[in-house]
Ligand code: SF4
């Protein structure tokens with residue numbers, strides 16, 4: 086257990102709760118325990134997760150699942166759709182897709198990566214990165230970005246829109262469409278749609294490259310701060326192809342330790358449960374996954390852009406590969422561990438997604454019409470793993486003979502990062518909050534650390550990045566001593 | 580001597596009918612849409628959903644059971660009647676568990692299409708959220724009781740066409756529910772088969788073929804392009820067919 090996870094004499098400490106006031110979908114809160122002199126003794130991030138879904142889908146026919154589970158989330162429904170689709174391919178005995186269907190699924194996924202990464206970077210994180218963590222609340226948001234850097238704001242919107250357009254074309258709707266069937270897809274890519282997407286792709290690649298340049302510049306102008314902020318040493322987990330390339334749709338599992346050594350490699354994800362277990366802690370609804378061989382104390386890991394760019398041996402697209410090399414050069418042979426480097430890695434991935442979209446569109450196979458593979462033998466167990474925008478996403482289903490779900494296990498990206506996010510906020514709490522009188526700017530440090538991971542919480546993605554918070558200071562007798570409220574308009578009241 | 584053509588008038592439009600035809604039959608023959616869910620031209624009318632209620636010479640009547648009589652003055656597409664239909668549709672939605680986003684029949688479902696037609700934007704009434712099961716026991720078909728609207732089309736098809744009498748409605752009023760006539764109450768213990776008429780008549784997603792789902796892309800589903808007023812009933816279509824994939 087890490088330092089600051091559990092204080093020794095919690096009864097003598099003040100409790101600070103950072104909690105969003107809106108309770109839509111998932112939400113997170115941070116609790117801090119402070120002593121009389123505001124020294125931090127305990128810091129925890131609690132996330133109310135959607136475990137209900139695993140129960141809810143029990144008894145449902147498996148072929149409904151890919152469309153049903155996308156409702157888990159309005160933020161990355163495509164990832165759930167595809168992870169479930171891969172599991173269902175297995176159930177239907179049709180794991181080997183036709184080349185066209187494989188391309189179309191990848192295209193859909195890349196559209197999701199592009200729109201999600203663009204949303205996160207431009208709308209949610211760029212205000213902190215461009216204006217600084219202590220910038221005035223009223224200005225530290227996407228409106229402020231558009232006012233100060235109109236081109237940038239517009240590019241963010243257009244990049245996101247392009248990703249959504251890819252999703253709409255493949256799945257019929259921008260959000261919650263239908264696309265995958267057991268063993269394939271339900272619609273080929275028409276030549277007109279292909280032409281429509283090709284028309285803008287060069288611009289999208291240029292803007293994505295610009296976004297990498299921007300984040301790199303921001304990161305490197307204040308290198309020391311960016312490297313130290315929320316810095317933790319962690320293992321990293323992601324999918325890679327058989328020759329070690331980054332792949333977001335399919336591959337084997339690779340885990341590296343904090344010093345860059347390989348823990349396991351090219352593991353068939355169907356055996357994930359032999360390598361990853363989940364620990365339950367009494368204070369959190371969300372489980373804490375860890376690598377079995379390392380044990381629960383130190384076996385936790387990070388997933389998502391940072392892990393993927395660190396873990397892979399190379400990226401298949403030329404521009405993103407150049408960026409990867411430069412990124413990795415900052416690690417002196419090890420792994421880049423800075424939490425804020427997530428933003429940089431995320432933009433390299435966005436560039437990769439844009440380049441890959443062009444490759445797939447130019448591949449004549451993509452407009453083929455052979456899009457459904459026939460299943461052969463059936464399985465009663467289906468496992469689908471995908472690299473969602475936020476990291477490795479695992480869907481695991483057991484069905485009975487009549488084809489309905491007996492049991493489901495979903496390990497979502499944000500769960501994979503649970504311990505790491507906790508570690509990061511502890512680091513930030515000690516470094517910036519310890520012994521200080523709390524201010525909104527200081528509390529925003531906590532949010533910035535959480536936001537680096539782009540967790541899938543409605544609070545982290547709340548309208549225009551203004552997370553509504555109430556912070557209460559309660560003394561050890563439970564009496565409220567201080568209270569700070571930030572409304573969603575950014576107004577602070579005592 | 581030539582017989583004078585018999586006519587009725589619907590919303591001011593004179594249409595012919597043949598003796599023995601109900602108002603619904605005559606209207607559909609004249610391409611006039613009267614919203615309906617439990618009516619099917621091949622079966623004896625049942626008159627249970629009340630969606631087809633029209634005003635005949637100043638009185639409420641169900642068009643699917645009311646015989647056409649020369650000279651009838653009928654109001655169909657009026658604000659008031661459509662508002663009643665909307666309320667009925669909302670009640671159907673709250674009484675069962677109709678989760679359209681997760682239902683393979685979405686886009687091809689007659690209940691959903693009627694809801695669009697009558698301009699239903701919300702459920703309005705409080706949901707019952709009844710606890711209902713699913714019967715996946717049959718190798719080729721699933722019966723999802725959550726989606727049943729008690730139209731009795733499967734009951735009529737199985738009894739009158741298939742001569743198997745597999746489905747029935749049990750209980751009354753709010754307790755009415757679909758049952759399967761077998762010792763275990765399961766579909767696997769009946770002789771229900773893929774070619775049965777009862778396998779094709781369900782207007783919603785309550786009786787569905789197993790395994791092939793969401794095969795028709797969004798934009799190409801039955802009610803994606805045109806309203807049910809023009810397209811007609813969903814039974815013509817069996818979910819699972821696609822121009823690209825397998826059946
Ligand atoms: S199962 Fe379908 S056809 Fe049978 S009564 Fe219910 S809704 Fe009507």
Ligand code: FES
Nearest residue numbers: 615626628629643
């Ligand atoms: S269609 Fe006439 S009552 Fe149902």
